[in-house]
Amino acid sequence: MYNHAPEGYICPICLAVQGIESEQTMAKQSDIVYRDALTLVYVNSKFVGNNPGHVIVVPTAHFENLYDLPVEYAHAIVETSQKLAQALKAVRKCDGVWIEQNNEPASGQHAFHYHMHIIPRFEDDDLRNELAKGNTRVTEASERLPYAEALRAYLGT
Amino acid sequence: MYNHAPEGYICPICLAVQGIESEQTMAKQSDIVYRDALTLVYVNSKFVGNNPGHVIVVPTAHFENLYDLPVEYAHAIVETSQKLAQALKAVRKCDGVWIEQNNEPASGQHAFHYHMHIIPRFEDDDLRNELAKGNTRVTEASERLPYAEALRAYLGT
Numbered sequence: 244m245y246n247h248a249p250e251g252y253i254c255p256i257c258l259a260v261q262g263i264e265s266e267q268t269m270a271k272q273s274d275i276v277y278r279d280a281l282t283l284v285y286v287n288s289k290f291v292g293n294n295p296g297h298v299i300v301v302p303t304a305h306f307e308n309l310y311d312l313p314v315e316y317a318h319a320i321v322e323t324s325q326k327l328a329q330a331l332k333a334v335r336k337c338d339g340v341w342i343e344q345n346n347e348p349a350s351g352q353h354a355f356h357y358h359m360h361i362i363p364r365f366e367d368d369d370l371r372n373e374l375a376k377g378n379t380r381v382t383e384a385s386e387r388l389p390y391a392e393a394l395r396a397y398l399g400t
Numbered sequence: 401m402y403n404h405a406p407e408g409y410i411c412p413i414c415l416a417v418q419g420i421e422s423e424q425t426m427a428k429q430s431d432i433v434y435r436d437a438l439t440l441v442y443v444n445s446k447f448v449g450n451n452p453g454h455v456i457v458v459p460t461a462h463f464e465n466l467y468d469l470p471v472e473y474a475h476a477i478v479e480t481s482q483k484l485a486q487a488l489k490a491v492r493k494c495d496g497v498w499i500e501q502n503n504e505p506a507s508g509q510h511a512f513h514y515h516m517h518i519i520p521r522f523e524d525d526d527l528r529n530e531l532a533k534g535n536t537r538v539t540e541a542s543e544r545l546p547y548a549e550a551l552r553a554y555l556g557t
Contacts, residue, residue: 318478332401371508
């Protein structure tokens with residue numbers, strides 16, 4: 244419903260779920276911090292402002308957005324988001340957790356596979372301004388690795 | 401877990417759920433657009449920038465944040481959020497839907513009862529900048545009424 248993926252879209256998130264690294268996939272297998280039958284979580288390849296190392300929760304099957312998500316996946320995603328919010332609190336000693344989930348390009352959706360951002364918040368991180376300025380940068384996998392390793396150690400994954 | 405409500409906190413969202421209007425409650429009963437055993441939805445009393453009439457989903461029992469939410473409420477909230485996202489698409493003819501959910505003051509949480517924002521998005525609404533500028537305003541119930549009535553008519557509530 245209200246899908247925007249172009250004809251022949253090669254879904255980078257499906258590739259990541261399948262364990263494939265290619266030119267289409269910014270996410271590397273070393274970014275993955277959690278997996279169950281219905282959900283996958285990885286450290287986002289883009290870091291935002293003063294909130295590096297945030298994570299993305301996705302369904303393991305392809306659905307473009309919230310409107311399309313079958314109920315079993317919707318349930319699994321919210322359960323996984325809780326696990327990760329608690330993990331970020333423990334591992335990052337963050338002062339809060341921000342959930343953002345964008346549906347359709349007008350809402351800022353760029354990858355056409357449902358995904359939820361879970362961002363550790365810190366006092367005075369000025370996140371809204373950083374996001375408004377578009378202050379994000381694509382990182383190397385090596386820069387993401389310590390964030391992924393700390394979450395895997397905490398989650399036992 | 402990680403709760404911030406001060407001692408003796410009078411929860412405005414619990415009052416709204418209980419059908420009570422008072423000085424503590426910005427939400428009026430006429431703002432409510434959907435209710436089931438575990439969730440309640442109302443038109444937010446604050447309008448944001450160019451995206452007026454967005455809605456808030458809350459659990460009908462008191463939990464401060466995502467960390468604390470029992471799984472049955474978490475499931476119900478994501479199901480209700482889907483209903484409302486689809487309703488906003490139909491009623492507002494919006495171009496997208498934005499989900500935001502803030503945990504703890506450092507993440508911008510002001511009311512200490514879990515709540516999820518569901519915001520209709522429009523091309524060029526410049527929402528990130530409007531939010532960064534803090535461009536929100538408290539409205540009169542009468543201004544919210546057409547938004548609530550349109551959603552109730554669609555949802556049959």
